[in-house]
Amino acid sequence: MSDFVNGFWGYFISVVAVGGVVWCVWLLYTQRRWLSTKPVNGQVEDTGHVWDGDLTELNNPVPSWWTWMYLLACVFALGYLFFMPGLGEYKGSLGYSSAEEVARNQAKLAEAVRPIYARFETMTVPQIAADPGAREIGQRLFLNTCAQCHGSDAKGGPSFPNLADGDWLHGGSPEAIMQTITQGRVGVMPPWKGVIDPKTAGDIAQYVRSLSGLTADPVRVFRGKREFANYCVAxxxxxxxxxxxLGAPNLTDEVWLYGSSEATIVQTILEGRQNRMPAHEDVLTPDQIKILTAWVWGLSNKPDAKPQATEKTAAR
Structure with a gap:
């Protein structure tokens, strides 16, 4: 509540929160005479509304317990806004922060699971990848953290890289994979619309397709190679x-992140692409990142020991 990037919203929230409580109290005050009015001789005011022929709507006064409950709720709201963060940028007199509470819980969890990872501390990533117990832990970490984007089989999808094919945008070494998981990555293919016309983009697409051995028009490939040298070689x-x-893809390996059709490649050239791999250093512990790195690395590398058959099937 107190992490606004613009000071206006802090004041706006404060006015709405305090104004709502003040309005409730004002409403009770202005209606106090009606609230305290009791029926004379047990006769309740008739509103004149009758439903279904014999169901009369009466105007009974609000019970006093309800009035006090309403007032106490207003007092509780003001007390809450004083002690807890709720008034824009005001952090509350107790200094409570949900982010700090999450950090404390994460620290407790990390301490609780530390014994599980203790035996892997001195092992290298290839050694961890060869350990059946570590692979089981790594697969569960992957399914909980990474499968939403890369798929449960780690083979990705459009705009999400396949982690099991040995093709890497930023490198497939244990160190590179660990850096990717820890700090994240941002991949940008700049748009060339306005610089490259659609016809030229189509020629470049034909040349790019030819690099992977795909069907292409030789004449357009010749023109596209020249334009590729002008715009793409950097x-x-x-x-x-x-x-x-740079995270610039290899265009000769028959691996495509968005597709290999001319239309798709032209769209990439003209409109650009932007992908983001989020950092997980605040989500996973260093021990968990190491285990996850070993599992991902083991998908496209032969570990020191032969994986179990069941794990082979799960990784496909």
């Missing part, structure tokens, strides 16, 4: 094999 290289330090 990131993808003269040979089209990409640059892992």
């Amino acid at each position: 990131c993808h290289g003269v040979d089209g094999k990409g640059n892992q330090s």
